[in-house]
Amino acid sequence: MKVIAMCNQKGGVGKTTLTRELGCYLAYAGEKVLLIDADGQANLTKSFFDDEPACGLYEAILEGPGSPVTLTPVRENLKLLSGSIRLSLLERQLAGEIDGYLKLKRLLVSEEFMRACAHGSSQADDSRAGGSDLIIIDTPPSLGILTGNALAAADLLLIPISPAQYSLQGTSDLLETMEKMRKTLNPRLAPLGVIVNAYSTITLISRELVGELRGVFGELCFQEELGRSVRFEEAIAEKKGLVDLAGANWSKSREEVVALGEAV
Amino acid sequence: MKVIAMCNQKGGVGKTTLTRELGCYLAYAGEKVLLIDADGQANLTKSFFDDEPACGLYEAILEGPGSPVTLTPVRENLKLLSGSIRLSLLERQLAGEIDGYLKLKRLLVSEEFMRACAHGSSQADDSRAGGSDLIIIDTPPSLGILTGNALAAADLLLIPISPAQYSLQGTSDLLETMEKMRKTLNPRLAPLGVIVNAYSTITLISRELVGELRGVFGELCFQEELGRSVRFEEAIAEKKGLVDLAGANWSKSREEVVALGEAV
Numbered sequence: 001m002k003v004i005a006m007c008n009q010k011g012g013v014g015k016t017t018l019t020r021e022l023g024c025y026l027a028y029a030g031e032k033v034l035l036i037d038a039d040g041q042a043n044l045t046k047s048f049f050d051d052e053p054a055c056g057l058y059e060a061i062l063e064g065p066g067s068p069v070t071l072t073p074v075r076e077n078l079k080l081l082s083g084s085i086r087l088s089l090l091e092r093q094l095a096g097e098i099d100g101y102l103k104l105k106r107l108l109v110s111e112e113f114m115r116a117c118a119h120g121s122s123q124a125d126d127s128r129a130g131g132s133d134l135i136i137i138d139t140p141p142s143l144g145i146l147t148g149n150a151l152a153a154a155d156l157l158l159i160p161i162s163p164a165q166y167s168l169q170g171t172s173d174l175l176e177t178m179e180k181m182r183k184t185l186n187p188r189l190a191p192l193g194v195i196v197n198a199y200s201t202i203t204l205i206s207r208e209l210v211g212e213l214r215g216v217f218g219e220l221c222f223q224e225e226l227g228r229s230v231r232f233e234e235a236i237a238e239k240k241g242l243v244d245l246a247g248a249n250w251s252k253s254r255e256e257v258v259a260l261g262e263a264v
Numbered sequence: 265m266k267v268i269a270m271c272n273q274k275g276g277v278g279k280t281t282l283t284r285e286l287g288c289y290l291a292y293a294g295e296k297v298l299l300i301d302a303d304g305q306a307n308l309t310k311s312f313f314d315d316e317p318a319c320g321l322y323e324a325i326l327e328g329p330g331s332p333v334t335l336t337p338v339r340e341n342l343k344l345l346s347g348s349i350r351l352s353l354l355e356r357q358l359a360g361e362i363d364g365y366l367k368l369k370r371l372l373v374s375e376e377f378m379r380a381c382a383h384g385s386s387q388a389d390d391s392r393a394g395g396s397d398l399i400i401i402d403t404p405p406s407l408g409i410l411t412g413n414a415l416a417a418a419d420l421l422l423i424p425i426s427p428a429q430y431s432l433q434g435t436s437d438l439l440e441t442m443e444k445m446r447k448t449l450n451p452r453l454a455p456l457g458v459i460v461n462a463y464s465t466i467t468l469i470s471r472e473l474v475g476e477l478r479g480v481f482g483e484l485c486f487q488e489e490l491g492r493s494v495r496f497e498e499a500i501a502e503k504k505g506l507v508d509l510a511g512a513n514w515s516k517s518r519e520e521v522v523a524l525g526e527a528v
């Protein structure tokens with residue numbers, strides 16, 4: 001089981017978009033995937049469900065060991081540990097606790113979590129471990145306790161960036177945070193890479209920025225990129241991933257998601 | 265002196281872009297404007313200066329009464345109380361304090377602040393009050409202590425939104441937070457309005473979303489909108505506002521900023 005944290009404290013760069021599109025593609029390709037919505041805005045959850053599931057990540061962390069964990073099925077091979085506005089309360093509630101940053105990490109190895117993974121969203125007795133091949137954690141646009149929990153629980157860090165001056169400025173803070181996390185709570189955390197998202201080829205400045213970003217990150221930057229396209233917004237409206245949408249006209253963005261999914 | 269807080273916990277909707285463009289336009293039109301960068305990412309500060317000023321909002325809040333406040337001149341009629349990564353420390357440092365949410369409000373009425381406003385960025389002795397007609401505060405994409413300080417210090421709340429499903433979902437939390445703030449720390453806080461930013465007219469879903477957003481917010485939503493345009497990114501590269509950029513080709517986005525500036 002691989003755990004990926006999708007992080008960038010810069011807002012609106014595509015953390016949620018990449019989490020849902022990669023999750024849907026890899027499930028479509030046959031991997032057993034679990035998405036975790038660790039953002040109080042719960043955009044990931046709302047992008048799949050009109051009504052927020054009653055129990056999610058907040059309940060699983062707060063109620064602690066012994067109480068069942070609820071995973072909500074999204075499509076075949078894809079489950080969600082849902083988010084809610086209540087998660088923003090966790091930032092304050094966990095602030096003082098010594099193990100405030102380790103709550104998610106502990107949850108992912110707990111009996112209850114293993115049980116919920118193995119058997120759909122019901123809390124069956126059979127405690128066979130695992131069930132998911134891959135977990136992707138969506139995080140809020142800040143370097144607070146929720147993002148800290150995701151970094152402490154993850155094996156790999158994926159950073160979406162958009163071709164903008166602000167992207168060049170903010171990502172060094174994030175790599176610094178990763179180093180700090182590696183030295184303190186999670187020595188196995190490694191960068192999986194940086195993904196350029198929502199570039200538009202028609203403008204010169206966009207191409208220049210992508211060139212600069214590739215220069216800064218080198219090998220760390222995936223070759224595959226996602227262009228800006230209205231298809232992503234339409235996919236949210238249909239509560240599905242691009243790969244699950246009917247109609248050939250999804251082809252360009254869909255192809256980009258598939259290529260990226262393969263690379264990841 | 266009017267104080268406007270620019271808030272939306274959804275990331276990447278244009279808080280920083282609108283703060284800097286409205287600030288530059290209103291200064292160009294003759295108003296004395298102060299921008300405050302209350303975001304740890306310090307995008308607003310970095311969009312004007314390659315090197316971050318040594319002293320800014322963090323120092324002003326932490327050092328408290330008695331120590332001078334440093335305002336950095338940006339252009340004629342425009343000053344900046346700069347941000348820095350150190351502001352993210354404030355979130356934790358102020359978490360326990362009873363008056364943690366009132367630090368910025370207190371700063372804006374302090375002797376030292378008045379002095380700094382009156383005479384450029386030096387800390388002259390003449391303590392004539394005021395100096396700025398308008399203050400706009402840029403905030404981070406979260407509803408934490410920094411945004412709380414901005415809401416407590418402000419007279420008016422301006423909410424940028426982008427035509428996206430997530431915008432429709434997140435803004436009710438923000439209006440709820442405003443109500444809560446009004447009942448507890450700041451009874452005079454009133455909504456100035458909601459501004460649609462970065463729409464692209466060519467897609468149907470974008471036009472539908474703008475229609476839906478106008479339906480939800482009614483009168484609260486400004487008629488004036490900002491279209492998506494690469495000019496904004498180019499303006500950041502030049503470290504200037506759109507109104508200060510040479511060349512007639514800035515016309516469409518510049519006209520939109522002027523119209524919006526007039527309305528505000």
Ligand SMILES: Nc1ncnc2c1ncn2[C@@H]1O[C@H](COP(=O)(O)OP(=O)(O)OP(=O)(O)O)[C@@H](O)[C@H]1O
Pocket residue numbers: 010011012013014015016017018039043139140141197198199226227228229230232233236273274275276405428429430
């Ligand atoms: N490649 C793309 N093309 C077009 N639109 C995109 C693309 N990627 C993301 N978007 C849109 O841009 C907006 C921001 O993306 P998203 O919400 O995924 O970013 P985020 O980093 O998760 O934001 P936050 O910081 O608020 O969590 C959304 O409305 C999304 O639909």
Ligand SMILES: Nc1ncnc2c1ncn2[C@@H]1O[C@H](COP(=O)(O)OP(=O)(O)OP(=O)(O)O)[C@@H](O)[C@H]1O
Pocket residue numbers: 009010011012141164165166274275276277278279280281282303307403404405461462463490491492493494496497500
């Ligand atoms: N009208 C627009 N047209 C084109 N690009 C825009 C427009 N408004 C904002 N942008 C770009 O979109 C990105 C996000 O905007 P901005 O950083 O101002 O949002 P924000 O809400 O301040 O983000 P954060 O939540 O991280 O503070 C920036 O790269 C900016 O240059």
Ligand SMILES: [Mg+2]
Pocket residue numbers: 015016017039043138139140
């Ligand atoms: Mg998100």
Ligand SMILES: [Mg+2]
Pocket residue numbers: 279280281303307402403404
């Ligand atoms: Mg900003």
